[in-house]
Amino acid sequence: MRDVRVRFAPSPTGALHIGGVRTALYNYLLARQHRGTMILRIEDTDQGRYVPGAEQYIIDALTWAGITIDEGVSKGGPHAPYRQSERKPIYKQYAQQLIDHGRAYYAFDSAEELEAMRERLKDVAGANPQYGSQTRLQMVNSLTLSADEVGKRLNAGAPYVIRLLVPGNEEIHLTDLIRGEVTVHSSTIDDKVLMKSDGMPTYHLANVVDDYLMKISHVIRGEEWLPSAPLHVLLYRYLGWEQDMPQFAHLPLLLKPDGNGKLSKRDADKMGFPIFPLNWTDPASGELAQGFRERGYLPDALINFLAFLGWNPGTEQELFSMDQLIQAFSIERIGKAGARFDIQKAQWFNQQYLKIKPDSDLTTGFMDSVVAGGHSCTPDKAAKIIHALKERVTFPQDFWEQGKIFFVAPTTYDNQLVAKKWNADVAKVLGAYADELEGATAITAESAKALLESVAMKLNIKPGQILQVLRMTITGGSSGPDLMATLEILGNAESARRIRNAIQNIPLAS
RNA sequence: GGUCCGUUCGUCUAGGGGUUAGGACACCAGAUUUUCAUUCUGGUAACACGGGUUCGAUUCCCGUACGGACUACCA
Numbered sequence: 001m002r003d004v005r006v007r008f009a010p011s012p013t014g015a016l017h018i019g020g021v022r023t024a025l026y027n028y029l030l031a032r033q034h035r036g037t038m039i040l041r042i043e044d045t046d047q048g049r050y051v052p053g054a055e056q057y058i059i060d061a062l063t064w065a066g067i068t069i070d071e072g073v074s075k076g077g078p079h080a081p082y083r084q085s086e087r088k089p090i091y092k093q094y095a096q097q098l099i100d101h102g103r104a105y106y107a108f109d110s111a112e113e114l115e116a117m118r119e120r121l122k123d124v125a126g127a128n129p130q131y132g133s134q135t136r137l138q139m140v141n142s143l144t145l146s147a148d149e150v151g152k153r154l155n156a157g158a159p160y161v162i163r164l165l166v167p168g169n170e171e172i173h174l175t176d177l178i179r180g181e182v183t184v185h186s187s188t189i190d191d192k193v194l195m196k197s198d199g200m201p202t203y204h205l206a207n208v209v210d211d212y213l214m215k216i217s218h219v220i221r222g223e224e225w226l227p228s229a230p231l232h233v234l235l236y237r238y239l240g241w242e243q244d245m246p247q248f249a250h251l252p253l254l255l256k257p258d259g260n261g262k263l264s265k266r267d268a269d270k271m272g273f274p275i276f277p278l279n280w281t282d283p284a285s286g287e288l289a290q291g292f293r294e295r296g297y298l299p300d301a302l303i304n305f306l307a308f309l310g311w312n313p314g315t316e317q318e319l320f321s322m323d324q325l326i327q328a329f330s331i332e333r334i335g336k337a338g339a340r341f342d343i344q345k346a347q348w349f350n351q352q353y354l355k356i357k358p359d360s361d362l363t364t365g366f367m368d369s370v371v372a373g374g375h376s377c378t379p380d381k382a383a384k385i386i387h388a389l390k391e392r393v394t395f396p397q398d399f400w401e402q403g404k405i406f407f408v409a410p411t412t413y414d415n416q417l418v419a420k421k422w423n424a425d426v427a428k429v430l431g432a433y434a435d436e437l438e439g440a441t442a443i444t445a446e447s448a449k450a451l452l453e454s455v456a457m458k459l460n461i462k463p464g465q466i467l468q469v470l471r472m473t474i475t476g477g478s479s480g481p482d483l484m485a486t487l488e489i490l491g492n493a494e495s496a497r498r499i500r501n502a503i504q505n506i507p508l509a510s
Numbered sequence: 511g512g513u514c515c516g517u518u519c520g521u522c523u524a525g526g527g528g529u530u531a532g533g534a535c536a537c538c539a540g541a542u543u544u545u546c547a548u549u550c551u552g553g554u555a556a557c558a559c560g561g562g563u564u565c566g567a568u569u570c571c572c573g574u575a576c577g578g579a580c581u582a583c584c585a
Contacts, residue, residue: 011585046584111583128512130581161583179515188513188581196583203585227514227580252516253578260577305522308534312523316533335523338578342521345535355548391548453544464544471545479546 004036005217007072008062009207011043012054015280015289016061018341019222019254019263022306026251027220028067029307029329039214040072042083043207045200052283055083061277065299066322079214084206091201094209094239095162095194103238104194106160107131107141108153130190133168162195164204164235172230177218177249177331184230192231204228208235216246220331223338226250249331252310253338263341265289273343277302296395297346301353305346309339319352351394359386362396369400375407384489388481402480406489409498410476413506417478421469427503429459429466430473434503437487437496445484448495473502 008024010016031038040062042055059074071077081087098104109117109131117139118129128134136143141163142150154160170186194205201209211219229248236245254263257271268275278291292302304320312335313320313328320328363382370377377385385403393399433455437443440451452470456463471483474495480486487495 009585013585043585049584107583114583122511128581130512159583163583176515182514184514190581193583198583200583202583207585222579223515224579224585230514250515255578257521262578308522310522314524316524318534337516339523340521342535345522348535389547392546462544467545469545477546481546482543483545 002217003215004031004034005039005215006031006036006220007039007041007211007214007216008067009041009043009210009221010058011046011049012051012058013046013049014051014054014282015276015278016058017265018275018277018292018306021061021065021067021277021302022254022309023220023222023251024062024067025065025303025306026249026311026329026331026334027218029326030218030220030331031070032326033329036217037070038068039077039079039216040069040075040082041210041214042073043203044083044085045196045203045206047085047198047200057278057280064293065277065303084210085200087206087210088199088201090213091195091205091209092199095201095205098164098194098238099162101238102165104162104164105142106150106154107139107163107191107193108145108158108160109140113140128188128190131163132166132190133187136163136165136191159197161193161197163191164194164231164238166191166231166234172233174229174233174248176226176229177247178252178334178336179226179250182226182229184227186230186234189231189234192228204231204235208232208239208241211246212236212239212241212244215244218249218331219246220249220251223250223253249334252335254309255338255340257341257343262338267341271343273346296397297350298353298357298396301350302346304353305349309341310335319349347394354393354396355390359383359390362386362399365396366399366403369397370403370407373400373404373407377407381406381489384485388485388489392481405475405477405480406486409494409501410474413476413502414472414478417468417472418506422506422508424508425461426466426469427508429455429461430470430499431503432459433470434496434499437492437499440492443488443492443495445482445488448487448492449484470499473499 006027008027010020028038030036040059044050044055055073062069069075071079072082095104099106114131117131117135121129121135131139138144145153166189167186172184172186174182176182192204193202195201229250233245236242255261256263256267263275265275274290274292274295276289276291277293279294280289280291281287282289293299300321303322303325307320307325307329308318311329311333314333363379363386366386367377367379367382370382385406386399389399389402392402433452436451436455437448440447443451452463456466467483468478471480472478474483474486474490490498
């Protein structure tokens with residue numbers, strides 16, 4: 001097997017879509033598994049759609065996701081430049097070669113003429129409104145014009161494009177690593193534009209030329225490219241590179257969580273989840289789209305989740321580190337059908353990864369949010385809070401959401417619980433407990449519990465009966481981390497103060 | 511419309527001519543936790559349809575339906 005060289009080749013037209021991250025991931029996995037090379041190439045041949053900042057965003061997003069690039073933009077390499085806009089002369093040369101070999105031709109048709117042709121053919125039964133073997137001889141191009149006339153137009157600087165001369169009656173076969181043999185009839189392919197009138201190549205030419213020159217071994221890309229893959233095969237053939245043609249693998253698409261169709265930003269917005277890896281501010285509208293990173297998704301968790309959307313190892317193991325993915329990955333086990341994007345599953349992965357993360361990795365972030373919330377916190381206290389909350393969180397920011405109670409005393413109390421359980425007897429027991437807490441010099445979860453038990457015994461009440469209410473006086477709510485641990489973290493004085501507050505402020509039912 | 515691709519629980523999927531069609535997420539119930547969450551146990555739930563081939567098809571073949579992608583001087 002030849003050296004594995006794969007590329008991720010996005011277009012810098014905006015933020016990197018999550019589906020693009022998965023495509024990059026599969027490329028990366030194959031490269032690493034075979035000790036090959038991962039290349040990042042920027043396909044910026046459409047000047048009109050260029051978005052400033054998009055290229056850097058793509059690099060940042062891949063870096064965050066843990067997908068490292070060996071060769072490419074901002075990295076360099078033996079096949080530089082890796083930005084297609086900087087490779088213009090190269091494409092021109094190959095387009096010329098195609099013309100010289102009679103495989104491509106100049107076309108001078110205006111946009112209006114093309115439109116007119118499509119209109120004319122729209123209603124003709126059995127005809128496709130395409131620029132191809134059926135129609136090319138009725139158009140303005142170097143096949144219908146005399147050599148003289150063509151030369152005159154070229155010299156005069158008339159705008160032109162270069163089109164591929166696609167044969168009218170030929171079967172084109174290609175082998176897709178995921179889908180097997182795919183056969184397409186050449187008559188269904190139109191004479192695709194190879195060079196645009198602005199001198200830039202189209203995707204089709206640029207991608208084939210670059211993949212060949214960069215010695216790409218596998219083209220792993222989205223399924224939306226499958227229909228044009230036969231065209232690319234033709235290009236390899238006419239350029240004389242068929243022996244070196246990369247292997248193709250067309251990935252199933254990521255679908256909307258509900259309904260039908262390709263996952264889009266609109267769907268993500270509607271369902272309230274991100275679709276971009278990192279925050280992205282659209283330069284045109286100024287609109288901010290929140291990223292997975294900012295939402296609290298861990299890169300490892302997102303990668304694991306993404307890897308399983310369309311691929312699985314065939315075992316029952318679900319949690320895979322990047323290294324394990326590299327080990328286990330294989331193109332053969334990629335599915336054929338599109339995969340719905342299920343954000344709940346992503347959350348589950350995140351929870352799993354957060355749980356196995358060492359507490360010490362979480363303290364700094366937590367302490368920052370405490371400070372941002374206008375409070376202060378010792379590392380020791382932070383560690384205790386994280387320990388208490390660890391089993392209950394899905395995202396890092398949940399530590400602050402759920403840990404606020406350690407810094408802010410409640411001012412309101414769970415209505416239902418008040419109505420059901422709050423009475424003079426309970427208040428009396430809690431008052432006695434507050435006395436005990438104030439009498440103590442310090443408390444631990446154990447001593448707080450022992451104290452509660454002794455108070456309860458003295459007043460002839462079961463501890464279980466007041467635990468819920470005690471929690472409410474401390475946190476205001478009916479759920480939260482282990483109550484005794486909560487008391488320990490709060491300390492005896494603050495705990496007692498909160499209990500007294502509650503006794504004073506919650507009216508007794510008459 | 512045309513071309514191509516696809517179709518196993520609600521979702522991600524395993525499997526593959528004879529299986530109680532397996533797992534995970536989600537959901538529901540029970541257990542444990544004298545509090546909440548965790549955890550554990552259990553449960554509901556799927557081979558799109560119709561023809562073949564075959565002793566036997568969810569699995570192979572052909573249709574149909576449904577879905578998707580593509581059909582630009584966008585990638």
